[in-house]
């Protein structure tokens with residue numbers, strides 16, 4: 123059977139999954155003109171999700187505008203880990219723990235849970251946790267105005283613009299149950315090796331983590347004890363290679379670190395827990 127012209131155009135532009143992509147573009151376009159424009163933009167190299175205007179994440183459609191970081195499927199593992207922690211399952215081994223394999227979870231209920239999605243981008247993590255945790259209060263923040271605009275469409279909660287913790291309301295200090303932060307973590311010297319879709323169409327501020335990729339992670343870890351509730355958790359995605367240094371940064375900030383990995387999603391998440399005593403020290407310092 124002859125290939126459709128759209129599939130042929132996408133394939134010629136180097137799209138490996140041209141047939142699947144054509145199906146999604148056809149299903150999303152509202153007119154032949156719009157479809158033509160979408161195929162054109164995809165063939166020019168824009169990430170599929172930015173062309174469609176949405177990305178699938180934890181079963182949700184997350185609105186993604188051009189120029190905003192596209193939520194990755196591997197980050198669903200961070201959401202799974204957060205849900206395990208919110209549900210109170212103590213499947214996490216005592217530190218220094220071995221690697222944990224993640225299991226998908228359903229909805230959990232935790233009245234009074236406060237969730238913060240820091241460096242939220244389009245707000246995929248915050249949206250997924252809001253959908254999965256009944257009665258949670260959800261807050262999100264990002265430095266990039268385009269990301270914040272997107273997150274306001276996706277997160278049923280409060281979304282702020284600014285540098286890390288600076289825009290969050292002070293009333294959250296010492297009360298956050300889950301602080302999720304998928305920060306930029308690509309080492310500056312490795313940005314040139316990213317796929318062109320990311321390099322050309324996602325903002326540098328969403329990718330560049332400094333010389334070893336951990337600049338933003340260190341800042342987030344250092345600030346976390348001021349914001350976490352006693353027993354609260356900070357979750358940050360890293361690469362497997364970065365995990366030992368990231369764990370050291372968590373420890374230096376007074377958080378008890380554990381590493382969780384998913385072979386299926388090629389994901390590594392650092393989980394830092396604020397023990398009761400450490401929280402009192404942070405509160406004293408803040409006074």
Ligand SMILES: C[S@@+](CC[C@H](N)C(=O)[O-])C[C@H]1O[C@@H](n2cnc3c(N)ncnc32)[C@H](O)[C@@H]1O
Pocket residue numbers: 191192193194197240241242243244245246247263264265266269284285286303304305306307327328329338
């Ligand atoms: C890797 S992207 C992740 C976005 C989103 N969390 C996700 O998983 O799809 C990192 C995000 O961090 C934001 N960011 C970088 N530096 C920041 C800072 N100093 N304060 C707040 N947000 C920052 C970027 O704008 C970008 O949206």
